[in-house]
Amino acid sequence: MHRDFLAIPDFSRAELLALFDLAESMRTGRYTRKPLAGKSLAMIFMKSSTRTRVSFEVGAWQLGGHALFLSPRDIQLGRGEPIADTARVLSRYVDGIMIRTFAHSEVEELARYAEVPVINGLTDLLHPCQVLADLLTIRQHLGGWEGKKVAWIGDGNNMANSWINAAYRLGFELALACPEGYDPDPGILARAQQEAKVTVVRDPVEAVRGAHVVNTDVWASMGQEEEQAARARAFAGYTVDRRLMSCAQPNAIFLHCLPAHRGEEVAAEVIDGAQSRVWDEAENRLHVQKAVMAVLMGGESLG
Ligand code: CP
Ligand code: NVA
Numbered sequence: 001m002h003r004d005f006l007a008i009p010d011f012s013r014a015e016l017l018a019l020f021d022l023a024e025s026m027r028t029g030r031y032t033r034k035p036l037a038g039k040s041l042a043m044i045f046m047k048s049s050t051r052t053r054v055s056f057e058v059g060a061w062q063l064g065g066h067a068l069f070l071s072p073r074d075i076q077l078g079r080g081e082p083i084a085d086t087a088r089v090l091s092r093y094v095d096g097i098m099i100r101t102f103a104h105s106e107v108e109e110l111a112r113y114a115e116v117p118v119i120n121g122l123t124d125l126l127h128p129c130q131v132l133a134d135l136l137t138i139r140q141h142l143g144g145w146e147g148k149k150v151a152w153i154g155d156g157n158n159m160a161n162s163w164i165n166a167a168y169r170l171g172f173e174l175a176l177a178c179p180e181g182y183d184p185d186p187g188i189l190a191r192a193q194q195e196a197k198v199t200v201v202r203d204p205v206e207a208v209r210g211a212h213v214v215n216t217d218v219w220a221s222m223g224q225e226e227e228q229a230a231r232a233r234a235f236a237g238y239t240v241d242r243r244l245m246s247c248a249q250p251n252a253i254f255l256h257c258l259p260a261h262r263g264e265e266v267a268a269e270v271i272d273g274a275q276s277r278v279w280d281e282a283e284n285r286l287h288v289q290k291a292v293m294a295v296l297m298g299g300e301s302l303g
Helices: 013-027 051-062 083-093 104-113 128-142 158-170 186-193 204-208 225-234 278-296
Strands: 040-045 066-070 096-100 118-120 149-153 173-177 198-201 213-216 253-256
Touching: 013 128, 013 158, 013 278, 040 051, 040 083, 051 066, 051 096, 051 278, 083 096, 083 104, 096 104, 104 118, 118 128, 118 278, 128 158, 128 213, 128 253, 128 278, 149 158, 149 204, 158 173, 158 186, 158 198, 173 204, 186 198, 198 204, 253 278
Parallel strands: 040 066, 040 096, 096 118, 149 173, 149 213, 173 198, 213 253
Antiparallel strands: none
């Protein structure tokens, strides 16, 4: 029986802690096994990617395996072949499927019909691999998230929803500041609020006050390009700049999943400044995804 990784709560709290230990052993180079030897990962990208594509491909190779980049221009999925059929066929060739697409329901459908593990490489709803990398970055720089406050500034998007899922599973405090009309998913929020202190406010200063981690993302995500101008108006005042960072803890770190738009959601002085950890954050995509692949596809256990 295989397991998928579509959302952070697919792992229990104990499993997540073990997954971070495994990822950290990969980050430091202590892990030298090749659990993907002889195995292949299919990577379906219905949207653009730099980090996800390169980190999965390199990660699979470092674990002894091989990855195939599949874009809708090249595979029959782009010409209307059903997701279910694609899932069944790929399962006869490969040992795991990573997919980045629009509707989250498409990833769920792929997972339903695939006979191999499916990994969510971003949907309109969630971006769980990125938030795993962000959590590893917090562990690396702040020693962990216990007793820490994380602030999210901007759009209640796929990243925000995955942060809420992380707070739900791990129990840290999360304060989101989103403009009206750009709130996170209400169901994901309501579930998390039963388990952790997760609040949504309108004022970025209120969310950032006392935070140990300040996080933001683009105002218009992939697929929302035509909303760019309206969103730029709605998000006025939500730029993470030096003034806003000064409301956080003095040693707070700044995170951004990238790609970033300097002068929009973040000022250059912050993303290129001393508190920014965005390059480690990007690197950590490699380590956490290697841990996920080792567990899902390579028989590595989580305790
Ligand atoms: N952060 C992230 O997922 O980047 P890419 O879109 O480049 O994969
Ligand atoms: N919210 C962004 C994240 C990109 C990695 C998007 O979906 O485009």
